[in-house]
Amino acid sequence: MMSGSPESESNPTPALELIDITKRFGGLTSLDALSLAVAPSEILSVIGPNGAGKTTFFNVITGVYTPDEGDVLLFGESIRGVDPHKVARRGVARTFQNVRLFQNLTVRENITAAMYGRTNASLFDIVFRTPRARREERENEERVLDALSFFGTRLQGYRLDQPAYSLSYANRRRLEVARAMATGASVLLLDEPAAGMNPKETQEITEIIGRLRDERSYTIVVIEHDMHVVEGVSDRVIALDHGVKIAEGSFEDVATHPAVIEAYLGRGSAARK
Amino acid sequence: MSTTPEDSRGIGTDEWVAQHGERAQRGTGLYARIGEAWMGLPSLVRWGIPLLLVVLVPFAGSNDYILRIGINLGLFLLLALGLNLVVGYSGLLDLGFIAFYGFGAYAYAALASEQFGLHLPSLLAIVIVVVTTAAFGFTLGLPSRRLTGDYLAIATLFFGQMFVVLMVSSDAVQFPWMDEPMDLTGGANGISNVDQLSVLGFTFDSNLSYYLLLIVLVVLATVATKRIHFSRHGLAWRSLGEDSLAAQHMTIPTVRLKLLAFTLGAGIAGLAGAIFASVQQGVYPSTFELPLLITIYAAIILGGLGSIPGVLLGAAIMTILPELLRFPEYSNWLFLVVLILGTIMYLKSWKLVPAVFAGMIAIGFIANVIFLAIGVPYLTTAEWAKGPLAPVLGSWIFMPEERVLIGNIAFVALVVAVAWMSLLTRRTTIILLPFVLWLAIFTWEVRLMLEPSITRQLLVGALLVVLMATRPQGIFGKPRVEVL
Known part of the structure; x- marks a missing residue:
């Protein structure tokens, strides 16, 4: 099912779907009833301040952590609690925030x-x-x-x-x-692909992410702090804070959303603007 | 990304710069040219020449002693290749490895001796031994699902030690359904009168036959390992040794592969153990103690972890060197040659070499004068110096009557001097070098030659220290980066 040829865009089944995912570490709730769906060949960006739960989100999908509640569906099939190597075999591959070659x-x-x-x-x-x-x-x-x-x-x-x-x-x-x-894989999870790159390289990686979708029809989820990249590649953007989805939509919508500005800059920043 | 031609000619494609590291490593001069010419030969020739040499050894009028060394070397090579799968590739520090060798030997002895009155056909016995040892390896590998690094080492070391204790103490095991305690392992005396291998009517009853059998097995194991090295399994092992978590995310079932490495390594060790038992026609628990484990580790680290020629060469050095050093006349030569070559390599300048050695000789004569002036009792040349070097060394080295006492003082002084020299600048080191060289030769002749069995271990140890200091990655190993 997976190898090389992802489903066509007419397919209504999302490539990746999270249903009410909750993940706790002791008293800390890293992901709190998070639901989202990524359509085949869509590029979804996930933004959020440090500690918002972005990397936990990747780890839950790839099977490093089993969510405490909720389900993860890959093309309609559950991959909750499946070992990382099996998740990878079924078509989800990732990169790491701190390059792990x-x-x-x-x-x-x-x-x-x-x-x-x-x-x-x-x-x-x-x-x-x-x-x-x-x-x-x-x-x-x-x-x-x-x-x-x-x-x-x-x-x-x-x-x-x-x-x-x-x-x-x-x-x-x-x-x-x-x-x-x-x-x-047909789904790529990229964890801060532009971290530590100079502007020219950042521009390059942005184009590469676009081409991965256009030429190879990958479904892509990107975690990124560099807003040039997020703006350049995203079909849709999701903002996380404290494990909760606080905004979703186009880059402009999310970037100007009061909750997002508050999450990044603190309470009151949006009001003063 | 718009990789226009202008882009690709720009930053990041300068091959010459990128290969700087390799060039620096390649070195220059005669040594490098020989190395390059050798690597330029087809691999069949490169592997074939050493192989032909070892096959010809027994036909060049050699004796049983040399064949026994060859047999030991063969067994050792098998063990090193097996351990390389576990440690060299997968990075699993398995300190219980020697227990598999022992288990194989004991299992073969149990199946083919009077111990239980079983005399199974050799092939059947070996198949059973390899399968059960592999199963034992699988079991011992189970902790590796959770434990890595030092922790795995501690757990497996415990099993390795427990094996020896179990073998020593299982000579009177009381089973509930038996009246008498049963002797399973022969205790500290082991099991003797083990059957020799006999395959298809041919009995392996001479050292020569075992020597040739081991050559065949080592060649097969080498070819198999070489093929595995670049295969999907070899790559998967090497990547999980590098970064187990990343390997998992790249579709590699790390747990299964770790267990496979343990199982295969144990199977190879079990095979080596079975052959060992039949060569010796007996098994004794003391064989499978820590020194053997340490020697195998030293061999694969010395040669270069994960490199097949490295593992083979390391094992050869660790087997043959102690044997060479067993004879005082060889070790005397070896010591002097290594000392002189080492000094020349350190100085890296032909101008300094004569000066340093002239200084060394002068200090020797000065020391003689001082010793005589103080009135230290001494032995005459005829009383101590032997061999072709006698006339040279006899007149230069002062041989006190109190060899042990004065030798011990010199030895401590030498160790302290060498250790402190690493802190000094090159200029000071070179000024002190003649004295230290004389002290080394003096200590050697006066004290170390008295006790060859201890000396040879000291020398092997010193050689390992020097080799690892100059080439931490091993003789054939590639320099590795742990974390960047």
Whole structure:
């Protein structure tokens, strides 16, 4: 169902749907009855001040945490409490706020490693180099180049065989996106893809997010603090504060929403404006 | 992203800059050229030449002693390759690994000796041993679902130690349904008279046959590991060793793969154990104690964690070096050669080399004069110096009658001097170097040569320290980054 070809836009089932999700850590309610739906091939941005529950939101979807209440649906099927690697196999891939590449693996190996879930060669196949193992090797090679071609020449050529730790910061972020693509997912969760990038690189990553949807029909959820990125890519924006959805709509709607301004700047700021 | 051609020619595509690190590592000069020429050969040749050499060893008129070392090396290589799957790839610090080796050996001994009157056909026994050891490995791997790093190391170390205790104490086990206590393991004496391997009518009854069998097994294990290295499983293991959480999010079932690593590693160790039991024709609990575990770890770390040629070379060094050092005449040469080469490598300047060694020789004669002036009783050259180096060393080294006492003082002085030298500037170090070199040779000849068995461990230890200090990533390992 997932691999490579997400549902067409006419499909009424949301790609991703959260129903009344609550997640508590002891006395702290990190997500409070959060409901939202992302349509296939939609780009949804999630904003909110620090500690609003944005990363918890990703962790609940990807199975790091099981929500205390509520359900998570992926194309209509529940993925609540499913292990992270199975969620990834079913089509949700993510990047991390503090880039978590496999530092000592090369660019090529980082991407190939992420294709574990779409390949089937057993240890027997590998040790005896059966036709299946060889066929998969060839396919993997093509997929690596395909995922990297998305980023122009930045990660190609000699860089393919360099360890991830030797890449520039921006290239590491790009590689993380390429690695997520390589899992074969149709839903991408990007956690602050532009953090630590200069304005030119930020512009670039904004365009890449757009192209991921336009050319590859990915459904994308972006957590981002950089409002240029949010403005540039979002079909829809959701603002979280203390685990509660305080605003939803177009970028302009949310950016000017009194509750959002209050959450960022404190009570009274909206009134004085 | 609009990767226009102008963009791609700009920032971030400078290949020369990006490869600076590699170039710096590659080095220059003769050593690097030989290395490059070697790496330029087809891999079949690169692997084939060492293989041909080891196969030819027994036919070059060698004796059983050398074959025994070869057999030990083969077993050791199997163990190191198995452990590499667990530690080198998946990063699971398994300190109970040696228990699998012991378990395999004991299981084979139980199935093929008079202990229980079982004499199963070798192939059947080995299959049972490998499967049960793998199952044991799976069980011991279960804590790795929750425990990582140091905590896993502590838990597995406990199991490893418990294994030895269990084997020693299971010579009188009282089962409720039996009248007499039963001897399961032979206690501290172990199990002897274990059957030799016999496959398809061919009995492995000579060192040569085991030597060749182990070559075949090591080659098979190496080829298999090499294929796994770049495969989806190898990559999955290596990525979960790098970052387990990220690996999970990239479709990798980390728990299952960790258990698979433990199971496979244990299976290989079990196979090695079974062969060990049949080579020895017996098993004894003391074999499977900590020193062996430490030696295996030293081997794979020395060679470079996760690198296959590294693991093989590390295991070879850790097996052959202590054997070489067993003979005083070899170790004497080895010590002097390593000392001189090490000094030359440290100085990195041909101008300084003669000066330093001239200084060293002068200090030796000055010391002689001082010792004689004080009136320290001494031995004549004929009384102590042996071998081809005798005329040279005999007249230069002052050999006191009180070898132990004076040698001990010199040894402590040497250790303190070497430790403090790391704090000094290069200039001061070079000025002090002749004295320290003389002190090293003096200590060696006076004290260390008296007790070769301790000396050889000291030397292996010193070599490990030096190697790890100069190449922390191991001989063939790639430099690694832990967290950036």
